[in-house]
Amino acid sequence: MPRLPVTASSPTTITVNAKELLAFGGCNYLGLAHHPDVLAAMREGLARFGISTTASRETTGNTTIHDDLERDLATFCRQESAILSAEGYTANIAAAQALTRDHGVALIDAKAHRSLRSAAAAAGMQIFDYEHLNPDSAAWLARQYADAGVAIFTDGVFAADGALAPLPGLLAALPKHRATLLVDDCHGFCVLGSRGSGTVEHFNLDDPRICITTTLAKGLGVYGGSVIGRRAFVNSVRDHADVYRRSTPPPTPIAMAARAAIATVSRDPALLASLRRNTDQLRQGLKDLGLSPHNAPIPIFTFALPEADAMQRVHQALLDEGVYAPFIEYPGGPTPRFFRLTVCASHTPAQVSTLVAALKRHLA
Ligand SMILES: Cc1ncc(COP(=O)(O)O)c(C=O)c1O
Numbered sequence: 001m002p003r004l005p006v007t008a009s010s011p012t013t014i015t016v017n018a019k020e021l022l023a024f025g026g027c028n029y030l031g032l033a034h035h036p037d038v039l040a041a042m043r044e045g046l047a048r049f050g051i052s053t054t055a056s057r058e059t060t061g062n063t064t065i066h067d068d069l070e071r072d073l074a075t076f077c078r079q080e081s082a083i084l085s086a087e088g089y090t091a092n093i094a095a096a097q098a099l100t101r102d103h104g105v106a107l108i109d110a111k112a113h114r115s116l117r118s119a120a121a122a123a124g125m126q127i128f129d130y131e132h133l134n135p136d137s138a139a140w141l142a143r144q145y146a147d148a149g150v151a152i153f154t155d156g157v158f159a160a161d162g163a164l165a166p167l168p169g170l171l172a173a174l175p176k177h178r179a180t181l182l183v184d185d186c187h188g189f190c191v192l193g194s195r196g197s198g199t200v201e202h203f204n205l206d207d208p209r210i211c212i213t214t215t216l217a218k219g220l221g222v223y224g225g226s227v228i229g230r231r232a233f234v235n236s237v238r239d240h241a242d243v244y245r246r247s248t249p250p251p252t253p254i255a256m257a258a259r260a261a262i263a264t265v266s267r268d269p270a271l272l273a274s275l276r277r278n279t280d281q282l283r284q285g286l287k288d289l290g291l292s293p294h295n296a297p298i299p300i301f302t303f304a305l306p307e308a309d310a311m312q313r314v315h316q317a318l319l320d321e322g323v324y325a326p327f328i329e330y331p332g333g334p335t336p337r338f339f340r341l342t343v344c345a346s347h348t349p350a351q352v353s354t355l356v357a358a359l360k361r362h363l364a
Helices: 036-049 064-076 088-099 114-122 135-148 167-173 231-240 252-267 269-288 308-320 349-363
Strands: 006-009 013-016 019-023 081-085 105-109 126-130 150-155 179-184 210-215 225-229 300-303 327-329 337-342
Touching (some): 064 225, 088 179, 088 210, 088 231, 114 150, 135 167, 252 269, 308 349
Parallel strands (some): 105 126, 105 150
Antiparallel strands (some): 013 019, 210 225, 327 337
């Protein structure tokens, strides 16, 4: 599929071929990628630090901003400690490089994000898939391999079908010792839980076997990644994960922007409230159209029509009306190509109604 030639964007619009479209794509769930406080922090960071630290943290590339951001992330997630990585993808690699010291086996949800599989493979773990969202399937495998040290790898929220991982069941599937539940929360972070800290908060879990990884590029609207969890595990990432030790951290202005973004989410509950209002409105709209959206507070809705040509036609008809409803090709969706709609906190109810009305006209 051709890439989208975007020339400008706001939280709710993109400009393509000189036309501004009302957009329901991407993962800027709280609109923070364009928030004035976040942009101001980025500008201040540029003025104080320039762009890159030009070296890894453990040599000459550390700043107090990076240290402070790690503390903010741990506090926000109510975990003991956090460590930054260049992206969400490398956060998974960093976690796996630390885990592999005493976990020989990774049990991976069959529809997990590809980065989890790459991370386990790169770290040399033995990999077995369990059935998507099925703790019983994970438990059966965990019993077979308990002696090798077992880590379960799952997305918290699955980007391509909007499903919520059954974290309590997956924890119950794990052995008591030499066992870890790695939750890649790229799509739950800044979305789920009453404070917005993610899927672990949503389920109210506090278990030393949990380790969270996330991107800072989606809900937080910035860039970078992090491994968040128990101090001993985070220290092990710091000491043993080569992808952390031998690479440059996110640029300092970005780290300053991330701190401002976390402060904004923590101070302004209206952002999460708007996200949930828009999620509820789109869910209801899709139900009224005869689709079967999930019932979770997740702003990602995916669906497919029986014929790919019909989906392309609907997609184009909406574009002609100035509405961008992404029709994407991505692993793990209901079909190889499918619609993936997202709302964010910045959409107004009228904008969500515009989308639903346009879908109604063209899906009929
Ligand atoms: C579930 C999941 N994990 C990891 C990543 C990688 O994060 P990043 O883009 O920060 O590398 C993404 C998306 O990009 C994702 O959706």
